[in-house]
Amino acid sequence: MLFRKTYLESRSVLANSGEKTTDLRVRDPITAIWLEIRATNSTTNNQDNTMAQNISAIEVLDGSDVIYSLDGEEALALTAHYLGHIPNQLISEHPSVGQSLSILIPFGRWIGDPVYAFDPARFTNPQVRVTWNLAAVNAIGVTGFGTGTGRLTILPIIMQNGGRPRGLLTIKQQYTSTGAASGDDFVELPRDLRYLAIMLRAYKTVTAVYNVLDDVKLSIDQDRIVPFNMRMSDLLRFNSLEQDRFHYRHGFHKADTDTIKTILKHAEMVSLTSYNLDDTVFRYNSLYYGEGVLNIDTAASPQSSDVYIFADVHGYAPYGCLWIPFGEFREPADWLRVTDYKSFRAILTQEVASATIAICTVQERLYS
Numbered sequence: 001m002l003f004r005k006t007y008l009e010s011r012s013v014l015a016n017s018g019e020k021t022t023d024l025r026v027r028d029p030i031t032a033i034w035l036e037i038r039a040t041n042s043t044t045n046n047q048d049n050t051m052a053q054n055i056s057a058i059e060v061l062d063g064s065d066v067i068y069s070l071d072g073e074e075a076l077a078l079t080a081h082y083l084g085h086i087p088n089q090l091i092s093e094h095p096s097v098g099q100s101l102s103i104l105i106p107f108g109r110w111i112g113d114p115v116y117a118f119d120p121a122r123f124t125n126p127q128v129r130v131t132w133n134l135a136a137v138n139a140i141g142v143t144g145f146g147t148g149t150g151r152l153t154i155l156p157i158i159m160q161n162g163g164r165p166r167g168l169l170t171i172k173q174q175y176t177s178t179g180a181a182s183g184d185d186f187v188e189l190p191r192d193l194r195y196l197a198i199m200l201r202a203y204k205t206v207t208a209v210y211n212v213l214d215d216v217k218l219s220i221d222q223d224r225i226v227p228f229n230m231r232m233s234d235l236l237r238f239n240s241l242e243q244d245r246f247h248y249r250h251g252f253h254k255a256d257t258d259t260i261k262t263i264l265k266h267a268e269m270v271s272l273t274s275y276n277l278d279d280t281v282f283r284y285n286s287l288y289y290g291e292g293v294l295n296i297d298t299a300a301s302p303q304s305s306d307v308y309i310f311a312d313v314h315g316y317a318p319y320g321c322l323w324i325p326f327g328e329f330r331e332p333a334d335w336l337r338v339t340d341y342k343s344f345r346a347i348l349t350q351e352v353a354s355a356t357i358a359i360c361t362v363q364e365r366l367y368s
Contacts, residue, residue: 001112003031004158008128011038014150016140017133022154024060024126029117029165030156031108033060037072038090038100039134040149042142045253045306047093048261049137049144051101052076052319057131060105062123067365068105069172072132074360075103076263077321078171078199080246082106086318091263092251094275094308099145107168109196109330111157117165122367128154167366169196175346179204179212179355187346193363195326195336198346202232203320204355208289209266210236212320212357215349221341227326236266239322245269245314252309254294256302264315265290275308282309290315320356335364 008022014037024030035058037051055072070078080086082104090100105128108116120126130152138144175187189198202212210233217229230238245267252260252272262268268290272282280303283295296303327334338344346359 001114001162002160003112004160005155006158007153007155009152009154011151011153013148014132014152016135016147016150019129019131020152021127021129024120024128024156026120026156026158029119029159029162031111031113031117031159032157033105033128034102034155034157035105035128035130036100036102036153037130037132038098038151039145040098041093041095042144042146043095044142045093045095046099046138046144047253049093050091050263051099052263054134054136055101055130055132056136057129058103058105059129060118060126061129062126065123066172067118067168067170070360071173072101073319074173074199074201074321074358076101077201077318078360079103080318081199081243081321081323084243086246086248089248091248093253094251095253097251108165109169112159114162115166116168116364117159118168119165119367121164165367167364169362170365171360171362173358173360175359177357179353179357180350181353183350185348185350187348187359189344189346189359189361191338191341191344193339193365194332195338195361195363196329197323197325197362199321199323199360199362201319201321201356201358201360203265204352206289206291207352207355209317209320209322211351212355213348214351217347219343219345219347220338221343224341227336235322235324236316240316242325243316243323245316246318247312247314250311250313252294252311253306254296254309255304255306256296258294259291260284260294260311261291262313262315263290263318264313265320266315266317268313268315271312273310275310277307280307332364
């Protein structure tokens with residue numbers, strides 16, 4: 001099959017915040033869309049601030065019909081779980097250096113899936129919409145992103161000379177909350193389409209993923225069927241049976257006893273190298289929740305000023321997100337069918353308040 005890649009947006013200039021809508025003006029089926037948002041750090045640094053944290057929504061829409069809708073952190077986590085690896089990102093705190101969020105919006109089980117793809121002929125006015133604020137974490141200025149440096153690229157991967165697909169994958173954030181110190185949260189999930197997977201997010205700073213939620217249960221028809229009921233700690237470990245460690249590169253700009261924060265929030269391993277100093281020793285106090293104190297000694301003395309550091313980071317749970325598949329991803333007959341039941345709910349046993357909890361769904365949508 002011939003794939004055609006064409007820019008709908010090619011590093012188009014973005015304001016410091018806003019919403020941009022781009023028409024999907026193509027005729028042939030789209031197997032996936034590559035989307036990149038980038039901006040440049042200002043002159044001092046841009047600490048603890050990744051591009052994904054500044055993107056509140058990435059959507060594929062047809063009027064009021066929502067085909068894909070995730071925030072930036074969820075979009076990167078979904079991309080990682082879908083591909084089995086984190087694609088190349090520019091993630092750096094270094095002054096005057098560019099950062100990017102590079103994600104895939106998939107419509108099929110794999111790139112080039114002939115059965116599931118986005119068919120523009122089935123929609124009236126399909127569009128991609130991005131909502132962002134480059135000051136969401138750090139203010140625009142010397143310790144944040146530089147003003148006027150935002151750029152957007154949208155590139156659909158188009159399948160030419162192929163047949164018309166019978167459906168597509170639809171991916172959406174269905175639920176979000178800030179959690180509670182205790183108690184069960186009952187979340188009713190949609191029952192209109194079959195499920196390939198659920199992506200669950202449980203994140204709070206200085207807190208392990210399994211200390212945000214203690215237990216996760218899925219219940220169909222009031223426990224008539226229970227796909228699983230597991231401790232979060234066991235769910236994380238079970239995920240590691242099916243998903244290898246993720247890896248990416250992170251540029252830090254830190255001094256002795258500063259805290260570093262990685263995007264991998266479980267069982268992270270960090271290998272650190274100085275960019276511009278000799279005789280430098282690092283010690284990272286990993287507590288297995290994606291952040292910890294970094295000790296830096298240069299020539300046997302604590303490093304009092306920020307230095308350029310490169311880190312190779314390995315771990316699980318990007319931005320606190322776990323992947324819960326239903327059957328073999330490539331085999332539709334295995335997917336979870338809930339359309340014949342009256343109730344499908346997630347029961348989340350909570351442990352902390354002021355957290356970020358979300359449920360995102362990956363479902364099969366057939367063209368009528």
